[in-house]
Amino acid sequence: MKSRLLSLLALSITALPVWAAPAAEDAAMLKLATGSGCMTCHHIEPGAKGPEGLAPIGPAWRDVATKYRSVADAQNQLTRTVMTGSNPYSSHWKGKVSGLAMPPNEVAIKEADARLLVGWILKLDAPK
Numbered sequence: 001m002k003s004r005l006l007s008l009l010a011l012s013i014t015a016l017p018v019w020a021a022p023a024a025e026d027a028a029m030l031k032l033a034t035g036s037g038c039m040t041c042h043h044i045e046p047g048a049k050g051p052e053g054l055a056p057i058g059p060a061w062r063d064v065a066t067k068y069r070s071v072a073d074a075q076n077q078l079t080r081t082v083m084t085g086s087n088p089y090s091s092h093w094k095g096k097v098s099g100l101a102m103p104p105n106e107v108a109i110k111e112a113d114a115r116l117l118v119g120w121i122l123k124l125d126a127p128k
């Protein structure tokens, strides 16, 4: 009984940093996204309106996570799109967003940071 209590205690202590990590990562990634200008066109949660009540300019990042959930190479693919921009002639979000295409963001963010941010975006619909 006593050892069970002890192991329970040990479990909750070792589990603490795991609980603390997502909040710290969320804050860091939001700061990076805001500082890099992403949030002028994107929201995290679906349902937000864009300028003048139109659809938002870019897709909600939780929707991005859902769309690419089963795409194995999504992190590489989307990092590339973020850096070099999207193709207006083959829009991935046609009809769902009011922006025609995403401009290249390489002036605003380093590739390594974009990769981190995209990795975080792709985890957004994971159960908490």
Ligand code: HEC
Binding pocket: 033, 036, 037, 038, 039, 040, 041, 042, 057, 058, 059, 064, 078, 081, 082, 086, 087, 090, 091, 092, 093, 094, 097, 098, 099, 100, 101, 102, 103, 105, 108, 109, 114, 117, 118, 121
């Ligand atoms: C000027 C507006 C604008 C800015 C700034 C912007 N985006 Fe986008 N983003 C868009 C639009 C519009 C799309 C939809 C493109 C499409 O339909 O293929 C998009 C799509 C995306 C996608 C999904 C791409 C796909 O092929 O499905 C990701 C991921 C993304 N943006 C991340 C970012 C990140 C990270 C930043 C900041 C570094 C950023 N965006 C900045 C407008 C923007």
